[in-house]
Amino acid sequence: MKDNYKSKNNILIFFLTALILAILYCLFVIPAVKTPDTKQTQHGLFTGFDNSAISWLLPVLLVIAVCVILSRSVGRRSSRMMSFGKSSAKVYVKAQTGKTFEDVAGQDEAKEALKEIVDFLHDPEKYSGIGAFLPKGALLVGPPGTGKTLLAQAVAGEADVPFFSISGSEFVEMFVGVGAAKVRDLFRQASEKAPCIVFIDEIDAIGKKREGHTGSSDEREQTLNQLLTEMDGFDGKKGVVILAATNRPESLDPALLRPGRFDRRIPAELPDMAGRKAILAVHAKKVRTDPDIDFDSVARATAGASGAELANIINESALRAVRNGRNSVTQADLEESIEVVIAGYQRKNAVISPKERKIIACHEIGHALVAAIQKDSAPIHKITIIPRTSGALGYTLQVDEGDKFLMTKEEALARITVLTGGRAAEELIFGTCTSGASNDIEKATQIAKAMVTRFGMSEKFGMMALETMNDRYLGGNVSLICAQETAYQIDNEVKEIIRQCFEKACDILRQNVGKLCELTDHLLEKETLSGIEFMSIIAEK
Ligand code: ADP
Ligand code: MG
Ligand code: ZN
Numbered sequence: 001m002k003d004n005y006k007s008k009n010n011i012l013i014f015f016l017t018a019l020i021l022a023i024l025y026c027l028f029v030i031p032a033v034k035t036p037d038t039k040q041t042q043h044g045l046f047t048g049f050d051n052s053a054i055s056w057l058l059p060v061l062l063v064i065a066v067c068v069i070l071s072r073s074v075g076r077r078s079s080r081m082m083s084f085g086k087s088s089a090k091v092y093v094k095a096q097t098g099k100t101f102e103d104v105a106g107q108d109e110a111k112e113a114l115k116e117i118v119d120f121l122h123d124p125e126k127y128s129g130i131g132a133f134l135p136k137g138a139l140l141v142g143p144p145g146t147g148k149t150l151l152a153q154a155v156a157g158e159a160d161v162p163f164f165s166i167s168g169s170e171f172v173e174m175f176v177g178v179g180a181a182k183v184r185d186l187f188r189q190a191s192e193k194a195p196c197i198v199f200i201d202e203i204d205a206i207g208k209k210r211e212g213h214t215g216s217s218d219e220r221e222q223t224l225n226q227l228l229t230e231m232d233g234f235d236g237k238k239g240v241v242i243l244a245a246t247n248r249p250e251s252l253d254p255a256l257l258r259p260g261r262f263d264r265r266i267p268a269e270l271p272d273m274a275g276r277k278a279i280l281a282v283h284a285k286k287v288r289t290d291p292d293i294d295f296d297s298v299a300r301a302t303a304g305a306s307g308a309e310l311a312n313i314i315n316e317s318a319l320r321a322v323r324n325g326r327n328s329v330t331q332a333d334l335e336e337s338i339e340v341v342i343a344g345y346q347r348k349n350a351v352i353s354p355k356e357r358k359i360i361a362c363h364e365i366g367h368a369l370v371a372a373i374q375k376d377s378a379p380i381h382k383i384t385i386i387p388r389t390s391g392a393l394g395y396t397l398q399v400d401e402g403d404k405f406l407m408t409k410e411e412a413l414a415r416i417t418v419l420t421g422g423r424a425a426e427e428l429i430f431g432t433c434t435s436g437a438s439n440d441i442e443k444a445t446q447i448a449k450a451m452v453t454r455f456g457m458s459e460k461f462g463m464m465a466l467e468t469m470n471d472r473y474l475g476g477n478v479s480l481i482c483a484q485e486t487a488y489q490i491d492n493e494v495k496e497i498i499r500q501c502f503e504k505a506c507d508i509l510r511q512n513v514g515k516l517c518e519l520t521d522h523l524l525e526k527e528t529l530s531g532i533e534f535m536s537i538i539a540e541k
Contacts, residue, residue: 099153106275137242142268143473145308148245162196168205179223187230195239203244283314344389366425376414416501419444424505
């Protein structure tokens with residue numbers, strides 16, 4: 001920023017000077033040269049001057065002035081050139097990030113590992129006395145929003161040592177060699193300040209696998225090579241620890257991960273129930289809440305949410321409280337903002353015809369009823385037909401009792417059956433089908449396909465891997481690793497699984513048509529049913 005401003009100033013001064021000189025030249029010199037002897041000339045302003053003196057003095061002055069200005073500006077620019085390869089790492093001292101391990105909830109394993117590093121930097125003798133040395137580098141891996149950057153900032157806050165923070169993309173430059181120069185400079189600065197911590201965020205920007213001959217990757221490769229060289233170059237005992245964060249560990253060059261470089265992997269996974277509750281509590285401290293807030297139920301309803309999403313839920317609920325003219329956050333605010341984060345805001349002014357509303361209600365009750373009657377489904381938490389900005393016209397929320405890490409074959413099939421329940425109800429009651437099931441169809445296909453290709457849950461293929469998952473932390477795009485012919489068979493198998501589940505959903509609903517109609521009317525009237533209300537109505541009948 002500053003540099004840019006200065007150089008603009010330079011150029012401006014240079015042009016102004018040149019302009020003034022040019023004007024002076026036009027005013028004095030040209031007239032003087034044109035009319036060498038005539039004393040009565042009317043052109044020049046200072047006609048009384050000795051023209052011959054001006055005619056040689058001015059050009060000389062002009063040349064000198066231009067030379068001086070040029071040399072100065074070139075001098076400055078070349079000093080700018082010299083700073084071209086300087087890294088722009090921010091150096092933090094203790095108080096600056098203001099974050100400590102207190103701010104990071106859950107993530108106990110990660111904190112443990114990082115505490116050890118901080119401890120080492122505080123008191124290296126304790127470790128070297130026994131002959132232990134710490135890894136040079138540690139890699140924080142995990143899905144987006146799980147607090148990797150936050151953890152690094154907390155380390156900066158905890159450690160009484162300088163903390164260099166830089167993002168991997170800052171090394172990516174247009175010109176070959178500049179990124180490498182920046183890496184060199186970063187490590188030079190770091191070894192001067194040792195003991196210290198260097199943090200490279202989103203390291204996959206420079207650490208991607210080096211591949212064949214793509215041609216355009218010269219610069220990136222040089223930068224990566226330089227990083228590898230520097231990591232080997234410095235002495236581990238000196239006390240420079242390199243932290244890096246990424247959500248694409250699979251794409252990193254294996255050379256980065258070998259022992260002696262980033263050999264320690266610190267996972268920052270999505271939080272479990274207890275973790276979610278703790279994260280909610282940390283963020284709720286920053287807002288005023290009612291005393292009877294129940295974070296347990298919020299944590300239960302947010303399975304799969306990242307720390308960043310939970311922080312967002314708290315903030316949304318505070319915003320909602322303000323919007324409604326209250327000065328503290330209630331449980332209802334929290335419940336609503338979970339849905340805002342999952343499905344978007346309510347579309348209050350969406351106009352939906354009575355006929356369509358009826359179809360939507362019937363569709364949602366179809367899902368809920370199938371889920372309630374089957375035994376391997378998670379309990380219903382909420383059913384609503386209030387449209388949301390995400391495009392959902394209604395939805396049925398199921399919430400597991402506790403954390404789930406495994407899915408059995410029965411549960412997978414039950415989920416597909418529930419997903420097909422919406423369409424089944426539409427067909428049963430209205431004798432036709434609508435486009436409203438498109439999202440259900442997509443999800444059901446995903447699960448069925450994973451069952452066949454990755455979970456080994458189909459009889460036809462058994463335990464054969466047919467797909468691999470890339471970028472596990474980024475939603476995981478999958479790619480087939482089988483022959484064309486097999487792909488054809490996979491599709492048939494998937495189709496068969498979904499068909500059977502759909503049949504089952506139709507059966508369940510056919511046997512409970514009375515309940516389906518009654519609950520549909522009930523939902524149409526109330527717009528939203530809680531899980532408890534829903535179950536009590538079923539139990540009544
Ligand atoms: P990442 O770098 O892993 O993508 P960040 O560290 O940038 O994620 O996290 C984004 C935000 O999410 C943080 O600023 C913080 O408010 C919140 N957050 C994430 N994980 C946690 C956690 N474990 N405890 C408290 N807050 C968290
Ligand atoms: Mg980050
Ligand atoms: Zn549906």
